[in-house]
Amino acid sequence: xxxxxxxxxxxxxxxxxxxxxxxxxxxxxxxxxxxxxxxxxxxxxxxxxxxxxxxxxxxxxxxxxxxxxxxxxxxxxxxxxxxxxxxxxxxxxxxxxxxxxxxxxxxxxxxxxxxxxxxxxxxxxxxxxxxxxxxxxxxxxxxxxxxxxxxxxxxxxxxxxxxxxxxxxxxxxxxxxxxxxxxxxxxxxxxxxxxxxxxxxxxxxxxxxxxxxxxxxxxxxxxxxxxxxxxxxxxxxxxxxxxxxxxxxxxxxxxxxxxxxxxxxxxxxxxxxxxxxxxxxxxxxxxxxxxxxxxxxxxxxxxxxxxxxxxxxxxxxxxxxxxxxxxxxxxxxxxxxxxxxxxxxxxxxxxxxxxxxxxxxxxxxxxxxxxxxxxxxxxxxxxxxxxxxxxxxxxxxxxxxxxxxxxxxxxxxxxxxxxxxxxxxxxxxxxxxxxxxxxxxxxxxxxxxxxxxxxxxxxxxxxxxxxxxxxxxxxxxxxxxxxxxxxxxxxxxxxxxxxxxxxxxxxxxxxxxxxxxxxxxxxxxxxxxxxxxxxxxxxxxxx
Numbered sequence: 001x002x003x004x005x006x007x008x009x010x011x012x013x014x015x016x017x018x019x020x021x022x023x024x025x026x027x028x029x030x031x032x033x034x035x036x037x038x039x040x041x042x043x044x045x046x047x048x049x050x051x052x053x054x055x056x057x058x059x060x061x062x063x064x065x066x067x068x069x070x071x072x073x074x075x076x077x078x079x080x081x082x083x084x085x086x087x088x089x090x091x092x093x094x095x096x097x098x099x100x101x102x103x104x105x106x107x108x109x110x111x112x113x114x115x116x117x118x119x120x121x122x123x124x125x126x127x128x129x130x131x132x133x134x135x136x137x138x139x140x141x142x143x144x145x146x147x148x149x150x151x152x153x154x155x156x157x158x159x160x161x162x163x164x165x166x167x168x169x170x171x172x173x174x175x176x177x178x179x180x181x182x183x184x185x186x187x188x189x190x191x192x193x194x195x196x197x198x199x200x201x202x203x204x205x206x207x208x209x210x211x212x213x214x215x216x217x218x219x220x221x222x223x224x225x226x227x228x229x230x231x232x233x234x235x236x237x238x239x240x241x242x243x244x245x246x247x248x249x250x251x252x253x254x255x256x257x258x259x260x261x262x263x264x265x266x267x268x269x270x271x272x273x274x275x276x277x278x279x280x281x282x283x284x285x286x287x288x289x290x291x292x293x294x295x296x297x298x299x300x301x302x303x304x305x306x307x308x309x310x311x312x313x314x315x316x317x318x319x320x321x322x323x324x325x326x327x328x329x330x331x332x333x334x335x336x337x338x339x340x341x342x343x344x345x346x347x348x349x350x351x352x353x354x355x356x357x358x359x360x361x362x363x364x365x366x367x368x369x370x371x372x373x374x375x376x377x378x379x380x381x382x383x384x385x386x387x388x389x390x391x392x393x394x395x396x397x398x399x400x401x402x403x404x405x406x407x408x409x410x411x412x413x414x415x416x417x418x419x420x421x422x423x424x425x426x427x428x429x430x431x432x433x434x435x436x437x438x439x440x441x442x443x444x445x446x447x448x449x450x451x452x453x454x455x456x457x458x459x460x461x462x463x464x465x466x467x468x469x470x471x472x473x474x475x476x477x478x479x480x481x482x483x484x485x486x487x488x489x490x491x492x493x494x495x496x497x498x499x500x501x502x503x504x505x506x507x508x509x510x511x512x513x514x515x516x517x518x519x520x521x522x523x524x525x526x527x528x529x530x531x532x533x534x535x536x537x538x539x540x541x542x543x
Contacts, residue, residue, distance in 0.1 A: 011164050011509045012149045018513050019145050019171045020138075022520050026181035027134045029524060031114045032094050032127050034182075034327050034532045036397070039089055040067050041077065041183035042130060046086055048078030056278060057287050068288040070271065072226040073188035076136055086129035093124070109330045110532045116543035119533060130183070137187040141180030144187075145171040147194040148406035154201040155371050155410070161505060162417060166410035168509075172516045174333065174523055178326050179399055186399045189228035193403035196220040196234065197375060200241055204371045208249060211259060214242065218260045222268025229283050230403055232272075233385040234378055235264070241374045248370075289393045302391065314390060316448070322398025322405075326528045329397065333523070339448050343441070343481070348412025350437075351419035352376070363418055376411055379404040423489035438478045445477035446470045 005013075033039045047055070047065035052075075055066040080086075094112040096102050103111065118127065148170045152163025170176070180187055199220050203209055221238055224231035242260055246253045261269070275284040302310045323341055324333040355363045356372065364372065382404050390396065401408075446454055450473050453466040487493060501508065530536050535543075 006158055007506050008158060008161060008164055011161075011506060012146075012167060014510065015149075015164070015167055015171060015513065016142065016146055018517055019177075020142055022172075022517055023138050023141055023177060023181050025521060026177055026524055027138050028131065029119070029529055030178070030182055031110070031112065031118060031529075031532050032130055033089070033112045034110060034114075035179065035184065036328055037067075037185075038130075038183045041074075041185065042081075042086070042089055042133065043067075044069065044074045045077030045081045045133060045183075046088070048074045049082035049086070052078070054274070057284075057291050058278065062291075068284070068291045069185045070226055070228050072192070072223065073136075073185045073228075076188075077133055077183070080133050080136060081129070084129050084132055086133065087126050089126060092126050094126070109327060110534060111328050114533050116533065116535070116540050119529070119540045134182055137180055137183060140187045140191040141176070144180070144191045144194045144406070147191075147198045148409065151194065151198040151201050151375075151406060152410050152413075154198065154205050155368055155375075162410065162413045164509065165413035165416075166406070168512070168516070169409035169412060170406045172520065173323060173405070174520060175321065175323050175325060175398065176402060176405070177520060178528070179402070184399070185228055186230075186402055189224065189230055190402045190405075192220070192224040192227040193231050193234065194406050196224050196231070196238070197378065197404075197407055200238060201371050201375060204241060204245055204374055205367060209245065214256055214260050215263050217242070218263025219267045221260075221264045222266070225264075225268040226271055228403075229285070230382065230386070230400055232283060233381045234404075237374060237377050237381060240377075244370070244374070285389060285392055310390075314387070314396060316451075317396040318398050318401070320398070321396065322401060325397065327532055331528055331531050333527075335449065339445070342444070342448075344416075345408070345412050346440075347419060348415035351415030351417070351422075352411045353415075354422060355414055355418040363421070372411070372414070375407045379408050379411075420489065420494065423485070423494075438481065441481045442474035442478045446474045449473050 033042070043065035044067045047063065048071070050065075051063070054071055055063060057066070057068060094114065096113055099111065102108060115122075123131070145167060149163050149167040152166045156162045180190075196217070199213075199217055203213055203217060206213070217238060221231075221235060224234065239257060239260070242256055243253050246256050265273075272282045275287075276282050279287045281287075305313070319342060320332065320335075320338045321329060323338045324331070326332075352372075356369060356376075358364065379401070383401065386400050450466075450470045453462060453469050456462040456466055457470065488497075525537050529540070533540055
């Protein structure tokens with residue numbers, strides 16, 4: 001009997017195909033080395049192609065091309081680099097004669113120089129080598145998107161559209177598309193961590209797990225550590241998940257944990273031991289800072305602005321760069337976009353908490369609650385670990401959260417479905433809930449859009465114009481939120497939406513994908529490319 005694919009499976013394949021096409025466009029048209037640390041990644045890959053040796057960062061002088069990142073991604077890049085005989089990047093025609101002087105004096109958008117002919121594929125050997133090596137990141141990103149879907153499918157049944165929603169929310173983040181199309185070590189850890197979390201979700205779902213399942217988890221955790229140290233906090237969550245499941249299965253816990261840790265140690269944990277032996281610490285964080293700042297242990301931005309301003313800047317900058325910060329973190333989408341996404345995620349998390357607290361098991365089954373309780377811990381613990389690290393080195397960039405953004409996207413999708421179900425219920429209609437939400441949106445919008453005025457207000461130097469700007473901004477945000485609730489969550493609206501969705505799920509996905517594709521390519525060709533070439537797309541086409 002021929003088994004046909006479900007509408008959800010077809011939609012997932014369509015999403016993957018659209019993502020692949022858009023990702024290739026980004027990879028081809030982002031100019032040479034115009035992404036954070038891409039030139040360094042390129043040379044580190046060439047280092048592995050020449051030596052195949054793990055570098056010792058305390059060597060003096062340090063070998064040419066060596067950087068501080070974990071090795072797995074660069075072994076892959078090294079293989080590609082060796083195959084195509086990638087040339088040296090320093091001294092190329094893309095470099096300015098005095099780049100650092102230009103950066104300090106002009107604060108440019110583009111850090112490298114580009115001829116319009118590059119836009120029309122008149123590439124030299126260096127450009128061809130870089131674009132071929134970028135395909136590694138493209139393939140890793142495609143794999144990450146697919147395993148986010150697989151993870152969602154482990155939690156929710158075949159008939160659910162939640163994995164599709166989470167997959168789309170994860171895949172079409174403009175910043176993820178950008179970084180997933182260029183050389184960046186974060187692409188490796190996103191891929192390996194997503195596989196790990198998919199395996200963990202599967203482990204928590206199965207009624208009975210075998211030793212091979214624990215071994216595979218250990219290998220996956222090892223691969224994640226060799227990808228980037230950002231994955232290290234997840235180790236504790238995996239240990240808790242294995243212990244919890246073994247207790248439920250009424251099987252030995254200690255032996256399972258030992259098996260997992262031994263496999264982890266053999267496949268990737270040895271890198272932690274190596275760091276401890278060579279540098280005196282498991283993570284290598286201190287040697288990272290020393291190597292980056294030429295032997296000086298400091299965080300220059302923290303010293304410059306002070307602790308309070310540093311902490312205030314951190315969450316806003318991290319969230320803003322989670323959604324944009326193209327080029328060398330020089331090109332941003334309008335502030336309204338990350339603010340809107342913040343509201344979407346806040347509602348999703350709110351709904352997720354409601355779903356977990358539901359004791360009737362009508363929203364989630366007991367197994368799903370166990371899976372999601374473990375998975376939801378991962379973004380929290382990773383964010384806390386990154387927050388700890390910001391005192392050692394500037395890691396404000398939101399890309400460090402990408403390894404766990406697939407879980408976050410799935411949680412937000414579930415949260416929205418839950419809110420849509422419970423909105424209008426007696427619990428929701430309690431005035432304190434609505435009033436608290438309105439107060440939160442008022443405060444966040446003032447902080448987001450009127451931060452300088454807010455700072456002057458707390459310092460006691462604000463004038464009435466500052467105060468009125470804050471009041472108007474917060475009030476408009478609160479009114480907009482209330483109108484949105486009424487429009488989207490009203491009883492009549494929900495009935496219309498339910499009928500529309502039930503009849504046209506695949507069409508809605510296709511239509512949404514079309515809008516997303518146009519939007520992502522618009523960002524690329526009308527914002528990113530013109531800024532990096534310093535000329536409009538029409539001028540590039542004419543020359």
